[in-house]
Amino acid sequence: MNDTFTAYDPATLPAPVVAYLDAHDEKRYADVAALFAPGATVLDDGKTYEGIEAIRAWSEKSSAEYTYTSTRIGQRTADGSQVTVRVRLDGNFPGGTVVLRYRSEQERRDAFPHWLHTYNHHRGHTALAGKPPASRVPNLTGQYT
Template sequence: MHDNRPHALTPDSLPETITRYLKAHRAHDIATAITAFTSDATVTDDGTTYEGTAAIEQWLSRSASEFTYTIELTGAQQTDATHYSATHHLEGDFPGGTIDLHYRFTLRDHLIEQLVIAP
């Protein structure tokens, strides 16, 4: 019997693909960030879904330039072999100034197939 409740991980024990994406995203390194996704990946951010690497690349470019903020990885969880989440605390010049965002990852073949970002 499998226990499908999320369990806490240390942020540095997240899969390499997720860590690579998060570090590249933080550094605004879009070329590296995009290598973490499958070709048919989807990203849902702020209620909008971006499908495929070209759309995700545009989303990454826009999110890198829209606001100035600091981002700190404050927690990580694993639900099962392919589902992970990472919690980030952001502070910056966006509306509200601070927010905790949950990045929910679904992996396929060691790449990110789906990423959902929501408070």
């Protein structure tokens, strides 16, 4: 996968992508939800939100939890249709700064197995005293019968 981004230029992006980013930044949650198909699914921070109303509630909750500013810093388009936009958030959440990548569904599907493995096997969780979830399952790999 190409990880080269160009400077953010809304004039070169599909209108629905820019409309989503604008509506999200302006806290127009009904407009955010209206950009999704009725059966759409959003995956964010390990949770799944299905359908227009769940997506509207997710966009409102995710925006209200912390105070932050967002800066659109880059973009790339692959095969003329797979769009990724990089957005830097600076705020009062843990870590203070994060760079998000708003991606296409196919890119998300391609990246998910690696992310899931890292999350469950390598990323420490505060609720588990810094251990990954897999450390709590003694027969996870099926080595014992």
